[in-house]
Amino acid sequence: MDLATVNALHYEDFVNIFGNVVEKCPIITAAVWSRRPFVNFTALEAAISEFIDALPESGKEGILRCHPDLAGRDLQSGTLTRESLEEQAGAGMDALNSAEYSRMARLNDEYKERFGFPFVICARMNDKGNILLQLSERCRNERAVERARGIEEVKKICHLRLQGLVLIDAPNKL
Ligand SMILES: NC(=O)N[C@H]1NC(=O)NC1=O
Numbered sequence: 001m002d003l004a005t006v007n008a009l010h011y012e013d014f015v016n017i018f019g020n021v022v023e024k025c026p027i028i029t030a031a032v033w034s035r036r037p038f039v040n041f042t043a044l045e046a047a048i049s050e051f052i053d054a055l056p057e058s059g060k061e062g063i064l065r066c067h068p069d070l071a072g073r074d075l076q077s078g079t080l081t082r083e084s085l086e087e088q089a090g091a092g093m094d095a096l097n098s099a100e101y102s103r104m105a106r107l108n109d110e111y112k113e114r115f116g117f118p119f120v121i122c123a124r125m126n127d128k129g130n131i132l133l134q135l136s137e138r139c140r141n142e143r144a145v146e147r148a149r150g151i152e153e154v155k156k157i158c159h160l161r162l163q164g165l166v167l168i169d170a171p172n173k174l
Contacts, residue, residue: 122156
């Protein structure tokens with residue numbers, strides 16, 4: 001879809017199409033609709049980022065809590081969103097051997113126990129080995145550092161999801 005089409009969308013369609021660019025947080029999309037018209041792809045992405053950055057820390061943690069665990073319960077039970085399933089499968093999360101699966105489950109639980117929100121990483125930018133490594137390393141961070149780190153990853157996931165929906169800017173037609 002090109003940007004002119006995006007800018008012409010009624011909010012119901014806008015939320016239907018873009019509602020999951022931040023996982024299970026359509027309120028962000030619904031809020032950002034009123035920032036139209038977007039001059040380019042970057043402006044749309046920036047509007048989402050600015051909304052997230054303006055949230056109190058509890059709101060940012062809320063966003064993190066809307067994310068399913070990697071290789072977690074939702075993957076096992078088939079209840080992931082379409083986007084998350086594609087991302088997790090792409091990083092091999094649906095094909096862990098039993099040792100990897102147990103390690104992932106143990107570290108995910110440890111992380112959630114320590115921080116009160118789940119470990120979030122952009123699966124499409126990482127492979128299985130790297131995800132496990134980062135998970136074990138990031139468990140040792142301070143809570144505020146991890147909250148900010150998780151939000152950075154949310155923005156990377158959002159960037160790639162948006163790219164799948166909106167054509168990157170063609171030069172302005174004269
Ligand atoms: N927990 C977590 O990072 N979840 C995700 N990451 C990603 O790229 N897609 C997800 O669902």
